[in-house]
Amino acid sequence: xxxxxxxxxxxxxxxxxxxxxxxxxxxxxxxxxxxxxxxxxxxxxxxxxxxxxxxxxxxxxxxxxxxxxxxxxxxxxxxxxxxxxxxxxxxxxxxxxxxxxxxxxxxxxxxxxxxxxxxxxxxxxxxxxxxxxxxxxxx
Numbered sequence: 001x002x003x004x005x006x007x008x009x010x011x012x013x014x015x016x017x018x019x020x021x022x023x024x025x026x027x028x029x030x031x032x033x034x035x036x037x038x039x040x041x042x043x044x045x046x047x048x049x050x051x052x053x054x055x056x057x058x059x060x061x062x063x064x065x066x067x068x069x070x071x072x073x074x075x076x077x078x079x080x081x082x083x084x085x086x087x088x089x090x091x092x093x094x095x096x097x098x099x100x101x102x103x104x105x106x107x108x109x110x111x112x113x114x115x116x117x118x119x120x121x122x123x124x125x126x127x128x129x130x131x132x133x134x135x136x137x138x139x
Contacts, residue, residue, distance in 0.1 A: 032102040050130035061121040066114040069139040078125035084117035
């Protein structure tokens, strides 16, 4: 099944779930982000060919930590659920996140994250990759 078909099925399933849920309860739905570009305004690339594999990570970054320079060869997005996080690209673009902020991460762009806050940064990130392919490449 092509990725576009899989995405369509997932969207329809989500729509059915949300519609059913809203009819049965006082559910509130908020769109945190909907984007065709990453946070640095770069257009997202096409999805890779091959067997889709979704990876969801919960990453806890201690206060004062600086992550190594890395890149993601796949589209990914997340939500910072606690703390603060700063993302910096190799060419100096910077994004400051606080708890509750969504991020559509840069793809194929060298960057790193750092926690300049006083508490751990807790982020959940969703990666849309292909089976057995890396989601992160370190320098």
